[in-house]
Amino acid sequence: MLYLAQRISAMILAPLVLVHLVLIVYAIQGGLDAAEILTRTRGSVIWGTFYGLFVVAVSVHAAIGLRTIGQEWLRLKGGVLDALALSAGLGLLVLGTRAVYAVVAA
Amino acid sequence: MRDNSRQLEVRVWRGDPSGGRHIDYRVPELDNQTVLDVVTWIQRNSDPSLSYRFACRVGMCGSCAMTVNGVPRWTCRTHVRKVAQDSALTVEPLRNLPVIKDLACDMSGFFDKWDRAMGRFHATANRYDAIAAISPDSDRRREADAGIECINCAVCYAACDVVALRTDYLGPAALNRAWTLVNDARDGAQSARLRTVASDAGCHSCHSHQSCSTWCPNELNPTASIAGLKRTSSIAALTGKLSRNAG
Secondary structure, three states: OHHHHHHHHHHHHHHHHHHHHHHHHHHOOOOOOHHHHHHHHOOOHHHHHHHHHHHHHHHHHHHHHHHHHHHHHOOOOHHHHHHHHHHHHHHHHHHHHHHHHHHHOO | OOOOOOEEEEEEEEEEOOEEEEEEEEEEOOOOOEHHHHHHHHHHHHOOOOOOOOOOOOOOOOOOEEEEOOEEEEHHHOEHHHHOEOOEEEEEOOOOOOEEEOOEEOOHHHHHHHHHOOOOOOOOOOOOOOOOOOOOOOHHHHHHHHHOOOOOOOHHHHHOHHHHHOOOOOOHHHHHHHHHHHOOOOOOOHHHHHHHHOOOOOHHHOOOOOHHHHHOOOOOOHHHHHHHHHHHHHHHHHOOOOOHHHO
């Protein structure tokens, strides 16, 4: 059920977003340096899991939200509406996973 | 006391499904006067072709709702003094319902949605069975009682932005009715009703804008009823009670 998926993904995102915001402030204390950040993230199972979960939750949450906007404001229906939501969700998932892979595993 | 020197400037929407426009009327302003009185005065004294709907005139039948100065209201219990701005009134048909003529709307879609939301009582006993003992103080009965006084006036339906955006959305009145039945211990269609109201055009489409609760003339809270449906149907889905086999 989309409603449940939307609410559960929101519940997952709420603490993750807060940690992410705090982390941004913390991470740039020594200057915004890619090499410095990569030393902390590379090979880190914790950050890989954290941002991996982040990406999955965002993909689900944003896709369902866009589906509602498409339905209400663009009056889309049926297959077109589902295709829009699915492509948005998959797009976010692919781009997000690629980014997490780049800073954790590559 | 009548004072013929005071006049109301009343702008009334006149037209049919093909289109329409506002027409201005001058109506004697009285000390005690409802919006329905004003519309009736126009029909009796200015233009007998004006179409509108009313029945009981005492806030029970739910047939006289119109848009008054941009707000959906039951006109029989709305005093002109409360809503007129500088002795000016604009009266239009309800939003979100197709116009038949002038101020009369076609309510059939609104009532069809009551049916779609399974707003009918499904009996589990007959006259030969013992009467179900239900405590008025029980939580479920209190929930049902809180929403039971709906008079089907469609004010909430006209106020709802989700109905305006999605024509298939069941709307606050039908969902409020469904919530009263979800809380009726005697009803035998609980799982089927929850499945229906949890569908794509059901309770989960509500954005909780609360326009329905703001303008309900009976001061009901359909938003709270819809929140109850969201909660109950979510729990039912998580516990497997929303499946077709759940009965």
